[in-house]
Amino acid sequence: MGFVYLAALLVSLFGMVMLDRRFALFFWRDVPRAAVTLLVGVVFFLIWDVIGIDLGIFFRGETSFMTGVLIATELPLEEVFFLTLLCYLTMNLLAGARLIAAVVLDRRTDEATS
Amino acid sequence: MTYWAVNAVFLAIVAVVGLLALITARVRGRAARASSSAAAVTRRRHERLLGVGIAVGVLLVMTAVFDNVMIGIGLVGYDAARISGVFVGIAPLEDFAYAVAALVLLPSVWVLLGGPKAPRAPQAPRVTTATKEARS
Numbered sequence: 001m002g003f004v005y006l007a008a009l010l011v012s013l014f015g016m017v018m019l020d021r022r023f024a025l026f027f028w029r030d031v032p033r034a035a036v037t038l039l040v041g042v043v044f045f046l047i048w049d050v051i052g053i054d055l056g057i058f059f060r061g062e063t064s065f066m067t068g069v070l071i072a073t074e075l076p077l078e079e080v081f082f083l084t085l086l087c088y089l090t091m092n093l094l095a096g097a098r099l100i101a102a103v104v105l106d107r108r109t110d111e112a113t114s
Numbered sequence: 115m116t117y118w119a120v121n122a123v124f125l126a127i128v129a130v131v132g133l134l135a136l137i138t139a140r141v142r143g144r145a146a147r148a149s150s151s152a153a154a155v156t157r158r159r160h161e162r163l164l165g166v167g168i169a170v171g172v173l174l175v176m177t178a179v180f181d182n183v184m185i186g187i188g189l190v191g192y193d194a195a196r197i198s199g200v201f202v203g204i205a206p207l208e209d210f211a212y213a214v215a216a217l218v219l220l221p222s223v224w225v226l227l228g229g230p231k232a233p234r235a236p237q238a239p240r241v242t243t244a245t246k247e248a249r250s
Contacts, residue, residue, distance in 0.1 A: 033227045037227060040219075040223045041216065041223070044127075044215075044219060045212065048120070048124050048212070051120055052120055055115050055196070056193050056196065057193055057197070058117075058190055058191065058192050059193075060189075060190065060191075065187060066189065086213075086216055089176075090217055093172055094169045094217075094221055097164075097166070097169035097172070098161060099165075101160075102161050102165075105160055105164065
């Protein structure tokens with residue numbers, strides 16, 4: 001039983017929540033809308049995973065970094081957290097990059113006018 | 115069925131959702147574009163393009179790094195017969211389909227869930243009570 005991977009995922013997810021809170025990126029913009037978006041994403045990727053596993057394309061590695069808890073054949077518990085992180089990161093990134101883009105463009109206009 | 119064949123199916127679904135979201139955003143943005151200056155519209159477009167560019171770049175690089183780590187420490191394995199054999203480090207190129215799908219699917223769902231842009235509802239009643247009070 002290893003909790004290294006799960007712990008790493010939870011720490012990363014905590015980081016996502018903090019960034020979201022600080023910059024109002026996803027849940028802090030609209031809670032129900034973010035919740036449904038995240039759920040749709042995670043379910044979609046889980047189906048993708050299950051089909052990939054079913055066809056024997058990829059499989060869970062034998063490692064001591066994972067808890068060994070499976071939610072389906074060859075589908076570790078950690079995968080749900082990984083997919084949640086992927087989806088949360090994607091939405092935070094898109095919103096955060098937009099903020100950065102605004103700052104960059106503002107600076108460029110300031111330089112052009114000064 | 116190969117990894118690419120499965121990815122093609124899921125990426126096709128994502129493409130359809132993405133297209134729906136693009137059309138929806140276009141229709142909804144019509145009023146906003148008509149009421150704002152050409153400079154403001156251009157500025158918003160540049161902001162959006164640059165933002166998406168940054169996000170795509172960062173997510174693809176992060177996928178390359180973390181996928182390599184995850185495969186390297188043995189969290190996941192692949193059937194060599196079902197992958198194309200094109201790798202980024204030790205990560206199969208097919209794995210990047212997840213990142214690409216996330217970048218299109220999630221913002222699309224977000225857009226489709228949002229209603230048409232309307233003035234904020236909570237402010238309306240406050241204004242009406244204020245005017246009523248002023249009248250009386």
